[in-house]
Amino acid sequence: MKLLGYDIGSSSVKASIIDANTGRCLGTVFFPKTEMEIKAVRPGWAEQHPDTWWQNLVLATREVIERAGITVSEIKAIGISYQMHGLVVVDKNGNVLRPSIIWCDSRAVSIGEKAFREIGPSVCLENLLNSPGNFTASKLRWVRENEPDIYRQIHKIMLPGDYIAWRLTGRMVTTPSGLSEGILWDFRKNNISKDILQYYDIDEALIPEVVPTFSVQGKLTREAAQELGLMEGTPVAYRAGDQPNNALSLNVLNPGEIAATAGTSGVVYGVSEKITFDPKSRINTFAHVNHTPGLNRLGVLLCINGTGILNSWIRKHVLDGLNYERMNELAETIPPGSEGLLVLPFGNGAERMLENKDPGAAFVHLNFNMHTASHLIRAAHEGIVFSFAYGMEIMNQVGISPSVIRAGNANMFLSPVFRKSLSTLTNARIELYDTDGSQGAARGAGIGAGIYKNYAEAFSHLHKIGSIEPDASIRPALEEAYNQWKQSLENYIGKSIT
Numbered sequence: 001m002k003l004l005g006y007d008i009g010s011s012s013v014k015a016s017i018i019d020a021n022t023g024r025c026l027g028t029v030f031f032p033k034t035e036m037e038i039k040a041v042r043p044g045w046a047e048q049h050p051d052t053w054w055q056n057l058v059l060a061t062r063e064v065i066e067r068a069g070i071t072v073s074e075i076k077a078i079g080i081s082y083q084m085h086g087l088v089v090v091d092k093n094g095n096v097l098r099p100s101i102i103w104c105d106s107r108a109v110s111i112g113e114k115a116f117r118e119i120g121p122s123v124c125l126e127n128l129l130n131s132p133g134n135f136t137a138s139k140l141r142w143v144r145e146n147e148p149d150i151y152r153q154i155h156k157i158m159l160p161g162d163y164i165a166w167r168l169t170g171r172m173v174t175t176p177s178g179l180s181e182g183i184l185w186d187f188r189k190n191n192i193s194k195d196i197l198q199y200y201d202i203d204e205a206l207i208p209e210v211v212p213t214f215s216v217q218g219k220l221t222r223e224a225a226q227e228l229g230l231m232e233g234t235p236v237a238y239r240a241g242d243q244p245n246n247a248l249s250l251n252v253l254n255p256g257e258i259a260a261t262a263g264t265s266g267v268v269y270g271v272s273e274k275i276t277f278d279p280k281s282r283i284n285t286f287a288h289v290n291h292t293p294g295l296n297r298l299g300v301l302l303c304i305n306g307t308g309i310l311n312s313w314i315r316k317h318v319l320d321g322l323n324y325e326r327m328n329e330l331a332e333t334i335p336p337g338s339e340g341l342l343v344l345p346f347g348n349g350a351e352r353m354l355e356n357k358d359p360g361a362a363f364v365h366l367n368f369n370m371h372t373a374s375h376l377i378r379a380a381h382e383g384i385v386f387s388f389a390y391g392m393e394i395m396n397q398v399g400i401s402p403s404v405i406r407a408g409n410a411n412m413f414l415s416p417v418f419r420k421s422l423s424t425l426t427n428a429r430i431e432l433y434d435t436d437g438s439q440g441a442a443r444g445a446g447i448g449a450g451i452y453k454n455y456a457e458a459f460s461h462l463h464k465i466g467s468i469e470p471d472a473s474i475r476p477a478l479e480e481a482y483n484q485w486k487q488s489l490e491n492y493i494g495k496s497i498t
Helices: 050-068 109-119 121-128 136-146 148-153 160-169 176-181 194-200 222-228 242-249 308-317 324-331 373-396 416-426 437-448 475-493
Strands: 002-008 013-019 025-031 075-082 088-090 156-158 214-219 235-241 258-262 266-272 284-287 298-304 342-344 362-364 404-408 429-433 464-468
Touching: 002 050, 002 160, 002 437, 013 050, 013 437, 025 050, 025 437, 050 160, 050 222, 075 160, 075 242, 075 437, 088 160, 109 121, 109 136, 109 194, 121 194, 136 148, 136 194, 156 160, 160 214, 160 222, 160 235, 176 235, 176 284, 214 437, 235 242, 235 437, 242 258, 242 266, 242 298, 242 437, 258 373, 266 373, 298 373, 308 324, 308 373, 324 373, 324 416, 342 373, 342 475, 362 475, 373 416, 373 475, 404 416, 416 429, 416 464, 416 475
Parallel strands: 002 075, 075 235, 258 404, 404 429
Antiparallel strands: 002 013, 013 025, 088 156, 214 235, 258 266, 266 298, 284 298, 342 362, 429 464
16 A cells, blocks of 8 residues: 655645655655745835645656555555645635735735734734744735735635645545634644634635544545556645744654754744743644644744755855855864854745744854855855754743654754754754655545554654764864844844743
8 A cells, every 4th residue: 555645835845655564765756846936026024826746746646656666556545635724715616816825925915914013912822823924814914904805705715735635535625733824723622713703804604614634534536546657546645834844754743852953944843731831922833743632732933934945045155055064064164163254044924933023034143255156155044053952042031842753854854064063052952754744645535544553653764864962072162152132132123032
């Protein structure tokens, strides 16, 4: 038996096929081969058209089947991971009415802040566990206020994963975990939030049917099967946002366990059994994939928009496309602290941990007579580490204090400077695993379709590549640079934000 998993990112669409019995990944591919474009018509905006995701999913599906060398009848379930917090709006025929407003778009910040004040901080935090902020519900309200002709045509709203599932199955459904990431879920009532709908004047009929995260949520239609080269009737049995799914892929399911990613954006995701929240909503709490009304499993999420995208920007615009492996090698030639050069990596939209401020990125203490491209790379990697450490100080305030961080061996975790600096500065061991979001989605599909009897069976073959321990010899230099970085950040924004 084989399982197919998709990861719908903002950079690419990845597909993986795993053998359900051995856990071995038989093939992984991604499309496009260059990063998908994010359109920014105005400052702070970020949009992608859902048809682009689908077109790349079709290409990835056909190639991964060929690479895996299997017959499509062997695929017994499909799972979906997707970029969180996006908004897709469709009419009654399922036609997309406008490009998706994606996760790093900050146009709805003021709408969410006003809602937080007027609904009341206590109501929002105690029931939604978050401020409405710049999340999906607030983005929908922006459409209502600014594009009324489009809003009147909306039949259903969807998250990016809901849209892909609809294209696969013809069913428009969503999940409690998905609604919680859109700040549309009331944790006290375990239902769609009436407070948000009433305040934003949104008809509940726009929200699709709610189904469990692990369940047969629909079956592949004939049309979709023909386009993808798959078997009609194959069940779609799992969907989750990329960060809860990343935690699942690393077998992070229970209180005290921590997962991290550092792709375009960076995330630290800890599981808690307590209904907890940050009073300033700098970090966020969502329903984890295994959360149920009788068993609290809440994902406490620190998101940093400007992480790997900084590394990508330097590669494209400063280093003329130098490959990432060589960049990592050059970073290692520079001592910890980058000889005074600091980088603030916040150049990808409003940052939640900075209370939705959008300061942009900055290079601080750049010396033309001393610093080279190698310094620039190391300082960027350290700047991303510093942003992680800064956010994790906030997470400590709500009881998330990791001694072990699990991560996939990908993106910034391929950088020795990044992973050693992160381990040292946070004093946590980093465990690297041979997995990714698409493989996690495939295993999730196996759970949802009943192919695996429990989580332990699903992850019995998860392979740990290795561990990185804190390095006391570089800690003093990193701590000194980090303290200077924090001071620069506060000076740059104009006031203390801690």
